[in-house]
Amino acid sequence: MTSDFLADFGQMSAFGATPGGGVERQAASAADGENRAWFGSWLVDNGFTLRTDAVGNIFGLIETVPGAPYVVVGSHLDSQPLAGRYDGAYGVLAGAHAARATAAAIAAGDAEPRFNLAVVDWFNEEGSRFKPSMMGSAVFTGMLPLDTALATTDPSGTTVAEALDAIDGRGTFDGLDVAAYLEVHVEQGRELEDTGTTIGLVSTTWTAHKLEVVVTGEQSHTGAARMADRKDALHGAAELIVAARRLIDGFEPEQLHTAVSEMYLDPNSPVAIAREVRMLVDIRSPERATLETAVERLRERMSEIEQLAKVDIEIVKVVEWSSGPFLEEGILLAAAEAERLGYTHRRSATVAGHDATNMKERVPTVMLFVPSVDGISHNEREFTSDADMLAGVEVLTAVLGRVVAGDLSAAEAPAAPLSSDAS
Numbered sequence: 527m528t529s530d531f532l533a534d535f536g537q538m539s540a541f542g543a544t545p546g547g548g549v550e551r552q553a554a555s556a557a558d559g560e561n562r563a564w565f566g567s568w569l570v571d572n573g574f575t576l577r578t579d580a581v582g583n584i585f586g587l588i589e590t591v592p593g594a595p596y597v598v599v600g601s602h603l604d605s606q607p608l609a610g611r612y613d614g615a616y617g618v619l620a621g622a623h624a625a626r627a628t629a630a631a632i633a634a635g636d637a638e639p640r641f642n643l644a645v646v647d648w649f650n651e652e653g654s655r656f657k658p659s660m661m662g663s664a665v666f667t668g669m670l671p672l673d674t675a676l677a678t679t680d681p682s683g684t685t686v687a688e689a690l691d692a693i694d695g696r697g698t699f700d701g702l703d704v705a706a707y708l709e710v711h712v713e714q715g716r717e718l719e720d721t722g723t724t725i726g727l728v729s730t731t732w733t734a735h736k737l738e739v740v741v742t743g744e745q746s747h748t749g750a751a752r753m754a755d756r757k758d759a760l761h762g763a764a765e766l767i768v769a770a771r772r773l774i775d776g777f778e779p780e781q782l783h784t785a786v787s788e789m790y791l792d793p794n795s796p797v798a799i800a801r802e803v804r805m806l807v808d809i810r811s812p813e814r815a816t817l818e819t820a821v822e823r824l825r826e827r828m829s830e831i832e833q834l835a836k837v838d839i840e841i842v843k844v845v846e847w848s849s850g851p852f853l854e855e856g857i858l859l860a861a862a863e864a865e866r867l868g869y870t871h872r873r874s875a876t877v878a879g880h881d882a883t884n885m886k887e888r889v890p891t892v893m894l895f896v897p898s899v900d901g902i903s904h905n906e907r908e909f910t911s912d913a914d915m916l917a918g919v920e921v922l923t924a925v926l927g928r929v930v931a932g933d934l935s936a937a938e939a940p941a942a943p944l945s946s947d948a949s
């Protein structure tokens with residue numbers, strides 16, 4: 527498995543490779559399309575039935591128990607701009623290898639399955655080209671209407687539907703009975719590295735609010751307009767960016783994370799005061815009460831900035847997910863497998879959102895982390911060692927085998943299939 531996995535990972539890392547050693551594979555880009563095509567061929571070559579749903583989620587299926595629900599394992603292939611090779615893609619490939627090994631054990635008579643196997647690449651987890659994050663799994667879990675997702679546009683005005691069609695990325699697969707979901711992902715934090723731990727057992731997720739904000743002023747001459755007459759949207763936006771950053775000063779360290787990292791302004795002329803700025807304010811906390819207090823304080827500051835810069839500030843949309851625990855039985859099962867295999871392990875909180883964040887709201891979900899060097903991610907120098915990647919594949923394979931065998935009592939035949947179908 528070792529060389530095979532690493533060779534496959536090297537192949538995937540070539541798609542959209544950047545000179546800085548990372549990848550650029552934004553959702554439904556040509557590079558995402560190349561990687562998706564390679565992954566689809568890998569699935570077919572390794573005995574999986576290939577299916578794609580209406581929002582571009584790719585599934586590889588192996589049915590060994592006719593009519594039984596599926597244990598789904600995977601992550602996402604899309605990346606942030608100028609990003610790392612590991613975020614998402616590692617988990618998709620690890621899931622594929624874990625499912626292949628589990629299917630081989632079943633075929634050899636070494637394992638008695640209760641459930642079937644499915645590997646997944648969730649479309650557009652990153653939410654960089656098309657907001658929101660975790661789009662494909664949100665549609666699959668019914669948290670986002672399919673039509674809304676397909677009509678979403680990128681900054682150039684291209685819709686998700688158009689972008690997917692450009693890479694032949696839409697299908698008609700209309701649903702799956704999911705007994706449980708498993709995902710392994712790079713930590714994107716520094717706790718595993720700082721504590722010398724190999725496996726993170728994701729036990730809880732922070733809560734996140736992503737505020738889409740529009741600051742409206744009035745266009746005027748950067749030189750000629752009197753200062754007292756100006757309604758400068760970029761001045762208002764700048765005050766808001768600093769206000770968002772200063773929110774954290776009102777809380778204990780590491781209780782609140784804030785950032786503004788996406789901004790568009792019109793007309794963006796060197797000689798015309800900005801009439802409008804559109805920005806994304808990302809606010810996260812381990813506690814919902816803390817986050818709500820922070821958002822309230824930001825709204826108060828927004829009112830002050832409106833007076834200061836003579837602009838109008840509106841929160842036009844909020845995308846959020848709640849903090850909350852992962853399945854305790856799944857954490858204990860994963861801990862037992864890591865222990866049996868001789869890997870150090872500890873409970874981890876995830877600050878980043880993942881497709882597991884959506885799936886855990888619908889089915890029993892187990893999520894594992896492997897260490898990120900320097901805790902850095904969404905950066906070309908994102909790195910996880912080969913040894914840690916392979917340890918993650920080994921533990922994921924062991925957990926998958928246990929869950930497919932029916933050892934996770936919470937995993938059972940769901941009431942109705944999950945589906946990305948429009949209906």
Ligand code: HGY
Binds near residue numbers: 652659877878
């Ligand atoms: O939004 C998130 O946290 C994820 O990384 N897309």
Ligand code: MN
Binds near residue numbers: 602613614651711880
């Ligand atoms: Mn990710």
Ligand code: MN
Binds near residue numbers: 652
């Ligand atoms: Mn990411």
